[in-house]
Amino acid sequence: MDAAGYHFDELESSDDQLRFLGEYGSVMYVGGWKEAKEWLEGVVFDDPAVSDRVERILHPERFRERKTSVLKRLNAKKGEVRKIIRKDEAKEKSKEVLQI
Numbered sequence: 001m002d003a004a005g006y007h008f009d010e011l012e013s014s015d016d017q018l019r020f021l022g023e024y025g026s027v028m029y030v031g032g033w034k035e036a037k038e039w040l041e042g043v044v045f046d047d048p049a050v051s052d053r054v055e056r057i058l059h060p061e062r063f064r065e066r067k068t069s070v071l072k073r074l075n076a077k078k079g080e081v082r083k084i085i086r087k088d089e090a091k092e093k094s095k096e097v098l099q100i
Contacts, residue, residue, distance in 0.1 A: 001036055003053035
């Protein structure tokens with residue numbers, strides 16, 4: 001709910017009714033956490049950034065694959081950088097040998 005712009009009002013909430021405070025003083029009551037999740041999944045947000053944040057929280061399994069592929073690409077880049085460094089070190093050593 002925080003990602004959607006609503007903050008949980010712990011003081012005014014009860015077991016059968018949760019209260020959330022939104023922007024500009026708006027207040028929302030829901031019957032429980034399940035109802036809050038259903039509301040979040042059914043709402044179409046105008047702001048794609050808000051929608052993306054909520055999706056990542058409610059459905060992290062949809063985003064795990066992306067993280068893995070990013071990590072794989074980063075590791076591949078590390079390998080490429082290491083190869084370049086080794087080549088440069090080898091060139092430097094060969095220059096030193098030629099100077100001797």
